Amino acid sequence: MSTEDQNDPTRPPKAWFDMGGDLAGAVVPEEHDYALWEKRVDALVMLSQKKGFFTVDGLRRALEDMGPDAFERLSYYERWVAALRRNLVEAGVLTPEELATRMEEIRARGATYGDVSAGATDG
Amino acid sequence: MPHDHAPHPYRPDQDGPLTEAQVTEIAIRELLIEKGITTASEVTAEVEAMDARSPAQGARVIARAWTDADFKARLLADGTAACEELGIEMGTLKLVALENTETTHNVIVCTLCSCYPRNLLGLPPDWYKSRAYRSRTVKEPRAVLREFGTRLPDKMAVRVHDSTADMRYLVIPSRPEGSDTLTEDALAALVTRDGMIGVTQL
Numbered sequence: 001m002s003t004e005d006q007n008d009p010t011r012p013p014k015a016w017f018d019m020g021g022d023l024a025g026a027v028v029p030e031e032h033d034y035a036l037w038e039k040r041v042d043a044l045v046m047l048s049q050k051k052g053f054f055t056v057d058g059l060r061r062a063l064e065d066m067g068p069d070a071f072e073r074l075s076y077y078e079r080w081v082a083a084l085r086r087n088l089v090e091a092g093v094l095t096p097e098e099l100a101t102r103m104e105e106i107r108a109r110g111a112t113y114g115d116v117s118a119g120a121t122d123g
Numbered sequence: 124m125p126h127d128h129a130p131h132p133y134r135p136d137q138d139g140p141l142t143e144a145q146v147t148e149i150a151i152r153e154l155l156i157e158k159g160i161t162t163a164s165e166v167t168a169e170v171e172a173m174d175a176r177s178p179a180q181g182a183r184v185i186a187r188a189w190t191d192a193d194f195k196a197r198l199l200a201d202g203t204a205a206c207e208e209l210g211i212e213m214g215t216l217k218l219v220a221l222e223n224t225e226t227t228h229n230v231i232v233c234t235l236c237s238c239y240p241r242n243l244l245g246l247p248p249d250w251y252k253s254r255a256y257r258s259r260t261v262k263e264p265r266a267v268l269r270e271f272g273t274r275l276p277d278k279m280a281v282r283v284h285d286s287t288a289d290m291r292y293l294v295i296p297s298r299p300e301g302s303d304t305l306t307e308d309a310l311a312a313l314v315t316r317d318g319m320i321g322v323t324q325l
Contacts, residue, residue, distance in 0.1 A: 020234030020285065022258035027270050031248035036170075037145045042246065043169035044151060047161055056288045060236060076237070076252055078144040085147055094154055102150040112141055117149045 016068040037113055038077040045084050054087040062086045173246065180211055181243035181293060182314035186307045188220075189298045195222075202293065206243065213242050219284075222295045223324070227280045230268065230321030231292040232260040238286035240293045244316055251320065261285060271322040294321040 034042075048054060062083035070079055088094045109116040155161045184206055188195040198205035202218030218240060221229035233239065234257050239247040250256055260267050264281045268274075275281060284292045296318040302310060317323040 017235055019254060019257040020232075020261040022254075022262075024255040024258035027250055027253065027255045027259070027267055029248075029250050029271070030253070031250060034246060037148050039170045039173060040152060040166060041144075041148050042173060043166050044148070044155070044161075046173075047165065047169055051160065060288065063236065071254070075144075076249070078142075081144045081147045081151070085151060088151065088155075093158070093160065094151065098154060099147075099150050102154060103146045106146050106149050106153075107141065110141070112139075113145045113149075116141060117145075 015064065017064050017071075034077075035113075037117075041077045041081045041084065045080060048084065048088060048093075053091040053093055058087050058090075059083050173241075176242060176245040178244050178314070178316035178319065179311070180245075181240065181316070181319045182311040184209060184211070184220075184243065184293070185295055185314045185319065186311035188295055189302075189310055190307050195295070198295070211242060215289075216240070216242055217290045218243070219290060219292050220295055221282070221284060221292055221321075223297045223321075225297070226278075227282060228268075228275055228321065228324070229282045229284060229292075229294045230260065230264055231284045231286060231294060232257060233286040234258070234261055235285075235287070238288055238291055240291040240319075243293055244319060248316075268322060271317065273323050275324075294319050296321075296325045299325045 045059060049056065049059075059080075063079055066074075066079060066082065070082075074082075085094070085099065089096060089099075106116050152161075152163075152166060156163055156166075184198065187209065188198050194205065194208075197208070198220045199222060202220040203213045203216060205220070206213050206218060221231075223229055231240075233251075237247055237252040239251060241247070256267065261283050264283050265275060268281070286292055296314065298310070299313055302313065305313075313325055315323065315325065318325045
């Protein structure tokens with residue numbers, strides 16, 4: 001949908017994530033090697049889908065509901081982990097209470113990712 | 124190929140103080156393991172499987188298409204099946220291969236999110252997921268391609284393909300001139316990630 005189409009009052013407003021055709025600046029050729037926590041978020045999203053807790057559409061819905069501010073403010077996998085969390089809570093796999101309790105425990109373990117995530121073993 | 128050999132810096136936050144997102148990831152992972160939904164080794168295996176996917180997979184497909192006309196025909200007819208023929212696990216992904224020719228150049232984008240042929244190329248670069256790339260590629264593709272150092276003749280058509288969650292694209296770049304005598308492995312080494320996205324030519 002072009003910018004001109006947006007001025008057509010008979011068309012529904014375009015959603016924020018439907019970016020095709022929007023005005024934007026130059027493409028900055030940024031990339032980075034993904035960190036372990038980012039790869040683990042990706043893995044947990046893929047595993048949760050394979051296990052049937054949600055679909056790619058459920059992931060997308062959560063990402064789209066976060067709105068344009070989250071898109072600008074948070075990194076890609078920061079948004080993904082929030083979408084993963086929401087979908088798992090909605091699926092009844094995790095509760096907000098147990099997540100909050102565990103996150104507090106994790107913060108008490110140390111100051112860096114390496115310090116606090118090393119203890120995870122098969123339960 | 125301005126981006127293929129660029130350094131891949133770690134973001135400054137990698138070694139910094141623990142972030143909310145990192146704590147959330149650890150909490151979800153630990154709880155899923157404790158509930159018996161997954162295991163630490165299953166998560167590790169999934170990370171390793173994704174790490175093993177790189178543009179080298181896609182390059183193998185392209186080199187085969189350049190050297191085997193029957194394979195190329197099968198790749199264009201059913202991208203998913205042709206990649207599986209080469210032992211690449213495609214899952215539920217529907218892949219559509221797009222052939223660059225002397226008169227047509229193809230480029231892929233996902234305007235809605237970040238859909239990418241991850242089984243063939245690995246995880247997408249940050250710029251592919253950026254607002255600028257998602258917004259402008261469908262509106263002014265030649266200008267975007269110029270930012271990647273790619274200048275196409277005016278008479279060459281540019282086709283932009285907008286990916287979806289269920290359907291991903293892969294560009295078959297034109298085979299470089301003077302590569303007639305190269306082996307399939309040597310040809311694969313010429314194929315770049317950005318060439319398979321379509322932001323560069325080989």
